[in-house]
Amino acid sequence: MRSEPPLLAPVFRSDAQARLLASLLLTGEELTLSQLAERAATPYATAHREVARLVDAGILTERTVGRARLIAGNPESPLVDPLRRILAVSAGPPLYLTEELRRIEGVQVALIYGSFAARASGVVGLPPQDVDVLIIGTPEAEAVYAACEQVEAKVGRAVNPTIFTPAEVESGEYRGFLDQAAALPRLPLIGEWP
Numbered sequence: 001m002r003s004e005p006p007l008l009a010p011v012f013r014s015d016a017q018a019r020l021l022a023s024l025l026l027t028g029e030e031l032t033l034s035q036l037a038e039r040a041a042t043p044y045a046t047a048h049r050e051v052a053r054l055v056d057a058g059i060l061t062e063r064t065v066g067r068a069r070l071i072a073g074n075p076e077s078p079l080v081d082p083l084r085r086i087l088a089v090s091a092g093p094p095l096y097l098t099e100e101l102r103r104i105e106g107v108q109v110a111l112i113y114g115s116f117a118a119r120a121s122g123v124v125g126l127p128p129q130d131v132d133v134l135i136i137g138t139p140e141a142e143a144v145y146a147a148c149e150q151v152e153a154k155v156g157r158a159v160n161p162t163i164f165t166p167a168e169v170e171s172g173e174y175r176g177f178l179d180q181a182a183a184l185p186r187l188p189l190i191g192e193w194p
Contacts, residue, residue: 011086020054031072032068
């Protein structure tokens with residue numbers, strides 16, 4: 001049974017393949033197959049099958065150290081750089097935002113909501129033009145805006161952060177907005193909410 005093409009990047013064979021490639025090509029890391037499957041939120045058997053295809057195509061490399069099979073992007077492949085650019089736009093926002101926001105003190109919860117999260121969750125609709133990010137905590141707003149600008153430059157989409165303190169969330173003053181955000185598909189980045 002063939003799965004539907006991913007809605008954020010229909011050029012990839014599957015959403016799992018795009019997540020696996022993003023986990024390697026956007027980070028430049030070398031991972032074991034188990035680490036890669038976990039990071040890409042993909043069943044081990046699917047990761048094994050997709051990695052075998054990508055190694056056969058010369059896009060990924062593998063080497064064995066002891067009993068571990070280490071997988072990485074193939075720097076010799078002429079396909080890696082173009083794939084990296086496509087992945088940055090389609091699969092990069094969650095990865096890059098998590099990386100940038102983890103560096104900021106006071107971020108307790110961060111998640112992507114709106115059209116980007118909906119398409120990534122399989123909801124059919126128009127391609128997202130931007131990435132909406134909800135942040136709960138007490139970070140310096142300027143640090144959050146600077147981080148979002150960094151990600152914007154990498155992914156070629158506007159990144160729109162909305163920041164609430166825990167007290168604002170608890171007060172109920174913004175209940176309408178927060179209830180709407182909670183009801184929509186979302187991609188958790190840091191922490192859990194609600």
